[in-house]
Amino acid sequence: MKQYQEMTKEELLQEKESLEAAYKAYQKRDLRLNMARGKPSTEQLDLAMDLLNNVLDERDIIIMSNGLDARNYGGLEGIPEAKTLIASMVDAKPEQVILYGNSSLNMMYDTVARAMTHGICGNTPWMKQENIKFLCPAPGYDRHFAITEHFGIEMITIPMSEDGPDMDMVEQYVNNDPTVKGIWCVPKFSNPQGYVYSAKTVERFANLHPAADDFRIFWDNAYCVHYLYDEEVTIPNIMELAEKAGNPDIVFEFASTSKVSFAGGGIAGMVSSRKNIDDALVSMSIQTISHDKINQLRHCMFFENGKRIPEHMKKHAAILRPKFEAVLNALDRDIAPTGAGSWVKPLGGYFITFETLEGCAARTIQLAKDAGVVMTGAGAPFPYHKDPKDSCIRIAPSFPNLEEITLAADIFTVCVRLATVEKLLSA
Amino acid sequence: MKQYQEMTKEELLQEKESLEAAYKAYQKRDLRLNMARGKPSTEQLDLAMDLLNNVLDERDIIIMSNGLDARNYGGLEGIPEAKTLIASMVDAKPEQVILYGNSSLNMMYDTVARAMTHGICGNTPWMKQENIKFLCPAPGYDRHFAITEHFGIEMITIPMSEDGPDMDMVEQYVNNDPTVKGIWCVPKFSNPQGYVYSAKTVERFANLHPAADDFRIFWDNAYCVHYLYDEEVTIPNIMELAEKAGNPDIVFEFASTSKVSFAGGGIAGMVSSRKNIDDALVSMSIQTISHDKINQLRHCMFFENGKRIPEHMKKHAAILRPKFEAVLNALDRDIAPTGAGSWVKPLGGYFITFETLEGCAARTIQLAKDAGVVMTGAGAPFPYHKDPKDSCIRIAPSFPNLEEITLAADIFTVCVRLATVEKLLSA
Numbered sequence: 001m002k003q004y005q006e007m008t009k010e011e012l013l014q015e016k017e018s019l020e021a022a023y024k025a026y027q028k029r030d031l032r033l034n035m036a037r038g039k040p041s042t043e044q045l046d047l048a049m050d051l052l053n054n055v056l057d058e059r060d061i062i063i064m065s066n067g068l069d070a071r072n073y074g075g076l077e078g079i080p081e082a083k084t085l086i087a088s089m090v091d092a093k094p095e096q097v098i099l100y101g102n103s104s105l106n107m108m109y110d111t112v113a114r115a116m117t118h119g120i121c122g123n124t125p126w127m128k129q130e131n132i133k134f135l136c137p138a139p140g141y142d143r144h145f146a147i148t149e150h151f152g153i154e155m156i157t158i159p160m161s162e163d164g165p166d167m168d169m170v171e172q173y174v175n176n177d178p179t180v181k182g183i184w185c186v187p188k189f190s191n192p193q194g195y196v197y198s199a200k201t202v203e204r205f206a207n208l209h210p211a212a213d214d215f216r217i218f219w220d221n222a223y224c225v226h227y228l229y230d231e232e233v234t235i236p237n238i239m240e241l242a243e244k245a246g247n248p249d250i251v252f253e254f255a256s257t258s259k260v261s262f263a264g265g266g267i268a269g270m271v272s273s274r275k276n277i278d279d280a281l282v283s284m285s286i287q288t289i290s291h292d293k294i295n296q297l298r299h300c301m302f303f304e305n306g307k308r309i310p311e312h313m314k315k316h317a318a319i320l321r322p323k324f325e326a327v328l329n330a331l332d333r334d335i336a337p338t339g340a341g342s343w344v345k346p347l348g349g350y351f352i353t354f355e356t357l358e359g360c361a362a363r364t365i366q367l368a369k370d371a372g373v374v375m376t377g378a379g380a381p382f383p384y385h386k387d388p389k390d391s392c393i394r395i396a397p398s399f400p401n402l403e404e405i406t407l408a409a410d411i412f413t414v415c416v417r418l419a420t421v422e423k424l425l426s427a
Numbered sequence: 428m429k430q431y432q433e434m435t436k437e438e439l440l441q442e443k444e445s446l447e448a449a450y451k452a453y454q455k456r457d458l459r460l461n462m463a464r465g466k467p468s469t470e471q472l473d474l475a476m477d478l479l480n481n482v483l484d485e486r487d488i489i490i491m492s493n494g495l496d497a498r499n500y501g502g503l504e505g506i507p508e509a510k511t512l513i514a515s516m517v518d519a520k521p522e523q524v525i526l527y528g529n530s531s532l533n534m535m536y537d538t539v540a541r542a543m544t545h546g547i548c549g550n551t552p553w554m555k556q557e558n559i560k561f562l563c564p565a566p567g568y569d570r571h572f573a574i575t576e577h578f579g580i581e582m583i584t585i586p587m588s589e590d591g592p593d594m595d596m597v598e599q600y601v602n603n604d605p606t607v608k609g610i611w612c613v614p615k616f617s618n619p620q621g622y623v624y625s626a627k628t629v630e631r632f633a634n635l636h637p638a639a640d641d642f643r644i645f646w647d648n649a650y651c652v653h654y655l656y657d658e659e660v661t662i663p664n665i666m667e668l669a670e671k672a673g674n675p676d677i678v679f680e681f682a683s684t685s686k687v688s689f690a691g692g693g694i695a696g697m698v699s700s701r702k703n704i705d706d707a708l709v710s711m712s713i714q715t716i717s718h719d720k721i722n723q724l725r726h727c728m729f730f731e732n733g734k735r736i737p738e739h740m741k742k743h744a745a746i747l748r749p750k751f752e753a754v755l756n757a758l759d760r761d762i763a764p765t766g767a768g769s770w771v772k773p774l775g776g777y778f779i780t781f782e783t784l785e786g787c788a789a790r791t792i793q794l795a796k797d798a799g800v801v802m803t804g805a806g807a808p809f810p811y812h813k814d815p816k817d818s819c820i821r822i823a824p825s826f827p828n829l830e831e832i833t834l835a836a837d838i839f840t841v842c843v844r845l846a847t848v849e850k851l852l853s854a
Contacts, residue, residue, distance in 0.1 A: 037500070039499055039500050039501075040499065042496065042499075045496065045498040045499060049483070049484055052483045052484075052498075052721065053482055053483060053484055055480055056476070056479045056480060057476055057479075057480055069469065069472065069691075070691065070692070071472040071479075071689040071690065071691055071692055072466055072467065072469075072472060072689070072690045072691050073464070073466050073685075073690040073691055074466075074691070075691070101528045101529070101718070101719065102528070102717075102718065102719040103715040103716065103717075103718075105714070105715050105716060106714055106715040109713060109714040109715070110714070113540055113544060116544050117540065117543050117544060117554065117578065118577075127544065127554050143713075143716075146713050147713055147714075150545075150710065150713045151544065258500075262498040262499070262721065263498065263499045263500040263716075264496075264497065264498055264499050264500055264501070264502070264716075264717045264718075264719065264720050264721065265497070265498055265719045265720065265721035265722070283577065286536060286570075286573050286574055286577045287532070287533055287536040287537070287574075288530040288532050288533040288536070289530065289532060289570075289690075289691075290529075290530075290691045291528070291529065291530075291691075292528065292529040292691065292692045292719065292722065293691050293692065294479065294689065294691065294692035294722075295692070295719065295721075295722065
């Protein structure tokens with residue numbers, strides 16, 4: 001097979017005809033496939049059913065190590081056992097952890113909301129400051145950007161490489177501009193590229209000298225234990241590095257069991273310095289009396305306060321790996337020979353990012369949709385939904401079953417190639 | 428026994444001596460009793476243990492009536508079954524209900540927070556308006572007032588009577604002052620007095636003509652099904668009345684199962700017009716993907732979507748009633764003959780409010796504390812913690828066991844009497 005960019009017009013027209021035939025054949029099948037959201041599959045959810053059905057009828061189970069009845073009010077920070085569990089996931093100290101409800105996204109939203117209305121650690125509320133900004137390494141997680149957009153915070157795109165965000169640019173902004181208040185990071189198996197921040201990148205984050213006292217790194221360690229292969233990938237502990245660097249309060253780290261136990265019924269935690277936590281607790285103690293400690297307790301029982309998480313994640317990997325590989329195989333088979341895009345094989349996380357030729361992403365996604373394959377919307381991984389090159393497509397292989405994902409990937413590569421050929425012909 | 432206010436100085440001194448002897452005897456016992464917070468007792472929490480242990484391992488249990496897997500992402504508004512459950516508690520339509528996590532307080536806080544940063548239904552965010560105010564019927568719930576105080580909203584005290592808030596004053600403020608944005612209400616078995624708003628009061632609330640488009644009634648129906656006796660007390664349905672009055676968007680109603688199932692692990696819902704709900708969902712959909720639907724499911728199974736709640740509440744009443752009566756009996760026995768205060772016997776809810784002679788509440792609470800009986804702090808049921816007459820004491824009989832509450836009530840009446848005698852002697 002010739003690379004598309006080396007084809008003559010005639011060859012492209014011929015390729016187009018053959019792709020259109022394949023495309024129409026798929027269309028006729030009236031399929032409903034979805035590679036849009038990073039949802040665990042039913043099979044993955046089944047892995048933790050014993051968590052739901054562990055028996056809680058003994059008094060010594062219900063009364064926590066601090067004497068608190070898990071069923072009653074109290075324990076705003078979370079039960080001690082759950083602090084240990086979250087700490088084990090991100091290699092933190094339990095005393096650096098507070099629990100929340102079932103959603104780390106909710107913690108991030110509330111953390112920004114608190115900063116807007118009350119400021120961080122005694123600083124002026126962000127709503128009373130003019131033109132505040134967040135740095136947004138992109139492609140990134142659309143729901144992060146949605147939070148800052150919702151609060152009217154200006155978003156500045158920071159390019160991503162396989163080592164993480166462009167740190168020259170990050171340092172330039174953070175160390176000089178006091179209106180820059182935060183940065184969204186997914187340091188391990190980044191959403192959507194699956195990149196792992198290099199040790200140097202983490203080190204440079206920990207050693208920032210922010211111009212603003214109320215600048216914080218929003219370190220969303222969403223995929224901290226979410227390996228696809230036996231090969232475990234580690235990143236340096238940013239909390240420790242930041243402390244060493246004299247920056248103990250620079251990090252809000254987030255983690256949850258949404259993709260460990262249940263996406264809708266897990267537990268979420270925030271890791272930060274005691275100063276930041278005490279500051280958050282001022283508002284949190286007004287907001288609620290306590291989060292659901294019974295669900296925390298169930299998680300602690302099932303995962304033995306975290307000890308059983310690594311073995312549990314291997315079961316997830318065994319389900320996810322073939323799905324990722326089905327997509328990667330289709331790309332290797334259909335795209336590599338044509339040069340119609342590029343991708344990096346992730347070692348963990350929930351996504352594969354496909355990079356089309358410039359100007360082909362939106363058209364590819366539209367074609368896929370019209371053939372019954374829903375993809376994440378074009379531009380979603382960028383601030384304001386604007387993909388400057390119209391080339392980034394987030395593929396989420398987790399939810400459909402293997403047969404469906406294999407078919408969806410086949411259709412996807414047809415759409416990519418068709419969009420590419422159309423583009424080259426129109427040039 | 429003579430009423431204290433009719434006693435001579437000599438009689439008072441003699442009474443004081445005898446009370447001090449009784450007080451010191453209690454002090455020597457080094458007791459640790461608590462009548463401070465409206466926490467359910469262990470015995471009450473035990474009533475719903477089967478909720479925790481219902482078995483969820485069948486696929487047809489886990490998949491909701493709308494096709495959603497309770498364990499996965501999605502279903503931000505809550506599962507349909509849980510909407511029915513909350514609707515049954517407050518006599519609403521399921522489509523008027525959205526679920527949240529485990530805490531109605533959290534919904535109220537977030538509702539105020541959303542109004543602060545984003546405004547209500549397109550109105551200017553409260554943080555961008557000057558000098559906004561909330562009406563605070565008092566005595567009221569300290570955690571309500573804590574929310575408005577936390578956001579810097581000026582609080583105006585509205586006197587309470589057995590019919591509810593002073594509605595002349597409420598109408599005067601709401602209908603004329605566009606800076607008045609809300610009012611905190613606990614319409615049924617009010618916290619802390621146990622008063623039930625009269626039909627006329629509810630009717631007048633529904634027929635307000637707010638000067639501000641973004642005025643809302645925060646209708647915290649916390650004790651909607653929380654009867655102490657077989658006698659059920661009903662209040663008119665404010666949502667229906669408001670709709671009839673052409674005020675469909677004036678109410679945010681809140682309810683939860685915190686004191687039905689588990690104080691730390693219940694489910695909470697908000698009832699409002701579709702317009703208000705859609706407005707809230709704009710922010711909520713950024714804030715989280717979904718709340719814990721598994722806990723919603725457990726509640727729906729155990730309470731048969733709400734049908735079993737009335738019978739379940741009778742079991743709570745059977746535990747709570749003797750505790751309330753232990754306190755009321757002590758007051759009848761020790762206080763009534765002396766005229767050292769007044770109270771109203773509640774038919775539901777979680778509190779008894781004791782009204783001392785003017786200037787005796789803080790001293791009574793201090794005396795109780797020094798004898799090992801913790802009461803809700805003086806002034807707590809008032810905005811800014813300021814009880815203008817220093818006379819209001821909230822008694823929470825639910826948490827201690829019957830023996831403890833009986834003893835605590837005995838000590839309490841000694842403290843009340845001693846504080847009263849001291850006061851009369853110092854006059």
